[in-house]
Amino acid sequence: MSTYAVIGDPIDHSLSPNIHSAAFREMNMEHTYIAYRIPKGELEEGVESLKKIKIAGFNVTIPHKIEMMRFLDKIDESCSIIGAVNTVVNENGMLKGYNTDMDGFLDPIKKRNLQIEGSRVLLLGAGGAARAIVAGFAKEHAKSITIANRTTNKAKELAEFSQKIGLESKFVNIDNVENNVEKYNIIVNATSIGLKNEQCPISLEGVNKNTIAYDIVYMPMNTDFLKKAREKEAIIIYGYEMLLGQAARAFEIWHGVEAPYNAMKRALLGVA
Protein backbone atom coordinates (compact mmCIF):
# COMPACT_ATOMS: atom_id res chain seq x y z
CA MET A 1 0.00 0.00 0.00
CA SER A 2 1.45 3.36 -1.06
CA THR A 3 0.50 6.98 -0.58
CA TYR A 4 0.11 9.54 -3.36
CA ALA A 5 -0.73 13.24 -3.13
CA VAL A 6 -1.52 16.44 -4.93
CA ILE A 7 0.30 19.54 -3.70
CA GLY A 8 -0.71 23.15 -4.30
CA ASP A 9 -2.45 26.13 -2.78
CA PRO A 10 -5.43 26.42 -2.75
CA ILE A 11 -5.97 22.68 -2.74
CA ASP A 12 -9.17 22.00 -0.79
CA HIS A 13 -11.37 21.96 -3.92
CA SER A 14 -9.01 19.73 -5.91
CA LEU A 15 -10.80 16.88 -7.65
CA SER A 16 -7.63 14.79 -8.07
CA PRO A 17 -8.16 12.80 -4.81
CA ASN A 18 -11.64 11.75 -6.01
CA ILE A 19 -10.39 10.76 -9.44
CA HIS A 20 -7.40 8.73 -8.23
CA SER A 21 -9.27 7.12 -5.33
CA ALA A 22 -11.96 5.97 -7.75
CA ALA A 23 -9.26 4.47 -9.95
CA PHE A 24 -7.74 2.60 -6.98
CA ARG A 25 -11.16 1.17 -6.09
CA GLU A 26 -11.83 0.11 -9.65
CA MET A 27 -8.43 -1.62 -9.88
CA ASN A 28 -8.59 -3.14 -6.37
CA MET A 29 -5.49 -1.19 -5.35
CA GLU A 30 -5.11 -0.35 -1.68
CA HIS A 31 -3.28 2.94 -2.18
CA THR A 32 -4.34 6.31 -0.80
CA TYR A 33 -4.25 9.74 -2.47
CA ILE A 34 -4.32 12.89 -0.35
CA ALA A 35 -4.54 16.64 -0.97
CA TYR A 36 -1.67 18.45 0.76
CA ARG A 37 -1.59 22.24 0.97
CA ILE A 38 1.85 23.74 0.49
CA PRO A 39 1.79 27.55 0.42
CA LYS A 40 3.94 29.52 -2.02
CA GLY A 41 7.46 29.91 -0.56
CA GLU A 42 7.28 26.66 1.45
CA LEU A 43 7.82 24.18 -1.34
CA GLU A 44 11.25 22.95 -0.23
CA GLU A 45 10.08 22.03 3.29
CA GLY A 46 6.88 20.59 1.88
CA VAL A 47 8.74 18.31 -0.51
CA GLU A 48 11.08 17.20 2.31
CA SER A 49 8.13 16.18 4.44
CA LEU A 50 6.65 14.20 1.55
CA LYS A 51 9.95 12.34 1.20
CA LYS A 52 9.92 11.60 4.94
CA ILE A 53 6.57 9.85 4.70
CA LYS A 54 7.92 7.95 1.66
CA ILE A 55 5.32 9.33 -0.71
CA ALA A 56 5.22 7.12 -3.81
CA GLY A 57 4.34 9.96 -6.16
CA PHE A 58 2.54 13.27 -6.33
CA ASN A 59 0.84 15.74 -8.64
CA VAL A 60 1.82 19.38 -8.60
CA THR A 61 -0.59 22.23 -9.23
CA ILE A 62 -0.86 26.01 -8.91
CA PRO A 63 1.39 27.75 -7.82
CA HIS A 64 4.27 25.20 -7.82
CA LYS A 65 4.40 23.76 -11.34
CA ILE A 66 7.43 25.80 -12.41
CA GLU A 67 9.27 26.09 -9.07
CA MET A 68 9.06 22.33 -8.47
CA MET A 69 11.52 21.84 -11.35
CA ARG A 70 14.32 22.89 -8.95
CA PHE A 71 13.67 19.98 -6.60
CA LEU A 72 13.77 17.21 -9.17
CA ASP A 73 16.67 14.76 -9.44
CA LYS A 74 15.61 13.54 -12.88
CA ILE A 75 13.59 15.31 -15.54
CA ASP A 76 11.58 13.53 -18.22
CA GLU A 77 11.62 15.09 -21.70
CA SER A 78 7.93 16.06 -21.40
CA CYS A 79 8.95 18.24 -18.50
CA SER A 80 12.14 19.77 -19.82
CA ILE A 81 10.51 21.07 -23.01
CA ILE A 82 7.64 22.69 -21.14
CA GLY A 83 9.68 23.90 -18.16
CA ALA A 84 6.95 22.90 -15.73
CA VAL A 85 6.13 19.70 -13.83
CA ASN A 86 2.77 18.25 -12.78
CA THR A 87 3.63 14.61 -11.97
CA VAL A 88 6.47 13.32 -9.78
CA VAL A 89 7.64 9.77 -9.09
CA ASN A 90 9.63 9.07 -5.91
CA GLU A 91 12.19 6.34 -6.60
CA ASN A 92 13.78 5.73 -3.18
CA GLY A 93 14.21 9.42 -2.46
CA MET A 94 15.10 10.36 -6.06
CA LEU A 95 12.37 12.54 -7.55
CA LYS A 96 11.64 12.22 -11.26
CA GLY A 97 9.38 14.81 -12.89
CA TYR A 98 6.98 14.44 -15.81
CA ASN A 99 4.46 16.75 -17.42
CA THR A 100 1.16 15.10 -18.39
CA ASP A 101 -0.68 18.38 -19.04
CA MET A 102 0.35 18.50 -22.69
CA ASP A 103 -0.89 15.01 -23.57
CA GLY A 104 -3.88 15.51 -21.28
CA PHE A 105 -4.77 18.62 -23.24
CA LEU A 106 -4.39 16.88 -26.62
CA ASP A 107 -6.32 13.77 -25.54
CA PRO A 108 -9.92 15.05 -26.10
CA ILE A 109 -8.95 16.63 -29.44
CA LYS A 110 -7.55 13.31 -30.64
CA LYS A 111 -10.52 11.35 -29.28
CA ARG A 112 -12.76 13.48 -31.52
CA ASN A 113 -10.43 12.99 -34.52
CA LEU A 114 -10.12 16.76 -34.93
CA GLN A 115 -7.26 18.13 -36.96
CA ILE A 116 -4.61 20.36 -35.39
CA GLU A 117 -2.09 20.24 -38.24
CA GLY A 118 -2.12 23.50 -40.18
CA SER A 119 -4.63 25.19 -37.85
CA ARG A 120 -4.64 28.77 -36.58
CA VAL A 121 -4.94 28.97 -32.81
CA LEU A 122 -6.02 31.75 -30.48
CA LEU A 123 -4.79 31.03 -26.95
CA LEU A 124 -6.05 33.08 -24.00
CA GLY A 125 -3.57 33.00 -21.11
CA ALA A 126 0.19 32.72 -20.68
CA GLY A 127 0.68 30.78 -17.41
CA GLY A 128 1.99 27.28 -16.72
CA ALA A 129 -0.96 25.51 -18.34
CA ALA A 130 -0.73 27.74 -21.44
CA ARG A 131 2.92 26.73 -21.84
CA ALA A 132 2.07 23.03 -21.91
CA ILE A 133 -0.70 23.78 -24.43
CA VAL A 134 1.69 25.68 -26.71
CA ALA A 135 4.05 22.68 -26.64
CA GLY A 136 1.11 20.45 -27.60
CA PHE A 137 0.19 22.59 -30.58
CA ALA A 138 3.82 22.64 -31.73
CA LYS A 139 4.05 18.85 -31.40
CA GLU A 140 0.93 18.44 -33.54
CA HIS A 141 2.12 20.98 -36.14
CA ALA A 142 -0.44 23.75 -35.79
CA LYS A 143 0.37 26.58 -38.21
CA SER A 144 0.21 29.63 -36.01
CA ILE A 145 -0.71 30.78 -32.55
CA THR A 146 -1.84 34.15 -31.21
CA ILE A 147 -1.33 34.52 -27.48
CA ALA A 148 -3.64 36.92 -25.67
CA ASN A 149 -2.99 37.73 -22.04
CA ARG A 150 -3.84 40.35 -19.41
CA THR A 151 -0.13 40.89 -18.72
CA THR A 152 1.22 41.59 -22.20
CA ASN A 153 4.81 40.83 -21.28
CA LYS A 154 3.98 37.26 -20.36
CA ALA A 155 2.16 36.88 -23.71
CA LYS A 156 5.31 38.16 -25.42
CA GLU A 157 7.52 35.65 -23.61
CA LEU A 158 5.23 32.77 -24.45
CA ALA A 159 5.04 33.91 -28.09
CA GLU A 160 8.85 33.80 -28.19
CA PHE A 161 8.80 30.27 -26.75
CA SER A 162 6.19 29.28 -29.39
CA GLN A 163 8.40 30.63 -32.15
CA LYS A 164 11.36 28.71 -30.81
CA ILE A 165 9.52 25.41 -30.93
CA GLY A 166 8.24 25.93 -34.46
CA LEU A 167 4.97 27.86 -34.39
CA GLU A 168 4.35 31.17 -36.16
CA SER A 169 3.33 33.36 -33.27
CA LYS A 170 1.92 36.74 -32.29
CA PHE A 171 0.93 38.25 -28.98
CA VAL A 172 -1.70 40.76 -27.96
CA ASN A 173 -3.26 42.12 -24.79
CA ILE A 174 -6.44 40.18 -24.03
CA ASP A 175 -8.41 43.45 -24.23
CA ASN A 176 -7.22 44.02 -27.79
CA VAL A 177 -8.17 40.70 -29.43
CA GLU A 178 -9.91 41.46 -32.74
CA ASN A 179 -13.72 41.70 -32.66
CA ASN A 180 -14.13 39.05 -35.32
CA VAL A 181 -12.27 35.81 -34.58
CA GLU A 182 -13.34 33.96 -37.72
CA LYS A 183 -9.77 33.32 -38.87
CA TYR A 184 -9.04 31.06 -35.89
CA ASN A 185 -9.78 27.33 -36.16
CA ILE A 186 -9.20 26.69 -32.47
CA ILE A 187 -9.81 29.01 -29.49
CA VAL A 188 -8.55 27.91 -26.08
CA ASN A 189 -9.17 29.56 -22.73
CA ALA A 190 -6.15 28.80 -20.54
CA THR A 191 -6.77 31.66 -18.11
CA SER A 192 -8.69 31.17 -14.88
CA ILE A 193 -11.49 33.37 -16.22
CA GLY A 194 -14.76 31.48 -15.72
CA LEU A 195 -13.86 29.86 -12.40
CA LYS A 196 -15.84 32.56 -10.65
CA ASN A 197 -18.48 32.69 -13.38
CA GLU A 198 -16.89 35.66 -15.10
CA GLN A 199 -18.00 36.63 -18.60
CA CYS A 200 -16.06 35.44 -21.62
CA PRO A 201 -13.25 38.01 -22.06
CA ILE A 202 -13.38 38.23 -25.89
CA SER A 203 -16.00 38.67 -28.59
CA LEU A 204 -17.00 35.38 -30.22
CA GLU A 205 -18.18 37.09 -33.41
CA GLY A 206 -17.09 34.90 -36.32
CA VAL A 207 -17.13 31.62 -34.37
CA ASN A 208 -18.96 28.97 -36.41
CA LYS A 209 -19.68 25.25 -36.54
CA ASN A 210 -16.12 24.46 -37.61
CA THR A 211 -14.49 26.35 -34.73
CA ILE A 212 -13.12 24.30 -31.83
CA ALA A 213 -13.78 26.06 -28.50
CA TYR A 214 -11.82 24.51 -25.63
CA ASP A 215 -11.94 25.76 -22.04
CA ILE A 216 -9.49 24.36 -19.50
CA VAL A 217 -11.59 25.71 -16.61
CA TYR A 218 -13.52 22.66 -15.37
CA MET A 219 -15.53 24.17 -12.55
CA PRO A 220 -18.14 25.20 -13.53
CA MET A 221 -18.33 22.81 -16.46
CA ASN A 222 -20.35 25.23 -18.58
CA THR A 223 -18.38 28.47 -18.55
CA ASP A 224 -19.71 31.61 -20.21
CA PHE A 225 -17.11 31.10 -22.97
CA LEU A 226 -18.42 27.60 -23.75
CA LYS A 227 -22.07 28.68 -23.52
CA LYS A 228 -21.50 31.48 -26.01
CA ALA A 229 -19.47 29.21 -28.30
CA ARG A 230 -22.27 26.62 -28.22
CA GLU A 231 -24.77 29.30 -29.28
CA LYS A 232 -22.57 29.67 -32.37
CA GLU A 233 -22.68 25.86 -32.86
CA ALA A 234 -18.93 25.51 -32.29
CA ILE A 235 -17.29 22.17 -31.39
CA ILE A 236 -17.05 22.28 -27.58
CA ILE A 237 -14.34 20.67 -25.43
CA TYR A 238 -14.74 20.80 -21.65
CA GLY A 239 -12.04 21.46 -19.06
CA TYR A 240 -12.85 18.23 -17.22
CA GLU A 241 -11.67 16.30 -20.26
CA MET A 242 -8.15 17.71 -19.93
CA LEU A 243 -8.24 17.10 -16.18
CA LEU A 244 -9.08 13.45 -16.82
CA GLY A 245 -6.51 13.14 -19.58
CA GLN A 246 -3.65 14.36 -17.40
CA ALA A 247 -4.82 12.26 -14.44
CA ALA A 248 -5.02 9.09 -16.56
CA ARG A 249 -1.46 9.62 -17.81
CA ALA A 250 -0.16 10.29 -14.28
CA PHE A 251 -1.86 7.04 -13.18
CA GLU A 252 -0.12 5.13 -15.96
CA ILE A 253 3.29 6.59 -15.05
CA TRP A 254 2.86 5.61 -11.38
CA HIS A 255 1.26 2.21 -11.75
CA GLY A 256 2.44 0.97 -15.15
CA VAL A 257 -1.04 -0.18 -16.18
CA GLU A 258 -3.77 1.40 -18.28
CA ALA A 259 -5.90 3.85 -16.27
CA PRO A 260 -9.57 2.97 -15.71
CA TYR A 261 -10.71 6.08 -17.59
CA ASN A 262 -14.45 5.48 -17.32
CA ALA A 263 -14.36 4.92 -13.56
CA MET A 264 -12.30 8.11 -13.20
CA LYS A 265 -14.78 10.00 -15.37
CA ARG A 266 -17.77 8.73 -13.37
CA ALA A 267 -16.12 9.90 -10.14
CA LEU A 268 -15.50 13.31 -11.63
CA LEU A 269 -18.94 13.85 -13.08
CA GLY A 270 -20.65 12.42 -10.03
CA VAL A 271 -22.68 9.80 -11.87
CA ALA A 272 -23.05 6.23 -10.68
Ligand code: ATR
Ligand atom coordinates in the same frame (compact mmCIF):
# COMPACT_ATOMS: atom_id res chain seq x y z
P1 ATR B 1 -1.97 27.98 -14.63
O1 ATR B 1 -0.89 27.12 -14.05
O2 ATR B 1 -3.34 27.40 -14.47
O3 ATR B 1 -1.70 28.39 -16.04
P2 ATR B 1 -1.15 30.63 -13.80
O4 ATR B 1 0.24 30.32 -14.23
O5 ATR B 1 -1.38 31.32 -12.50
O6 ATR B 1 -2.01 29.30 -13.72
O7 ATR B 1 -1.87 31.44 -15.01
C1 ATR B 1 -3.13 32.00 -14.91
C2 ATR B 1 -3.51 32.71 -16.22
O8 ATR B 1 -4.83 33.30 -16.07
C3 ATR B 1 -2.59 33.87 -16.59
O9 ATR B 1 -2.55 33.96 -18.00
C4 ATR B 1 -3.33 35.08 -15.98
O10 ATR B 1 -3.03 36.31 -16.59
P3 ATR B 1 -1.76 37.19 -16.06
O11 ATR B 1 -0.55 36.58 -16.70
O12 ATR B 1 -2.04 38.56 -16.55
O13 ATR B 1 -1.76 37.07 -14.56
C5 ATR B 1 -4.77 34.72 -16.30
N1 ATR B 1 -5.75 35.38 -15.44
C6 ATR B 1 -6.06 35.08 -14.17
N2 ATR B 1 -7.06 35.89 -13.73
C7 ATR B 1 -7.37 36.73 -14.75
C8 ATR B 1 -8.31 37.79 -14.92
N3 ATR B 1 -9.15 38.14 -13.95
N4 ATR B 1 -8.36 38.42 -16.12
C9 ATR B 1 -7.53 38.06 -17.13
N5 ATR B 1 -6.61 37.07 -17.03
C10 ATR B 1 -6.54 36.39 -15.85
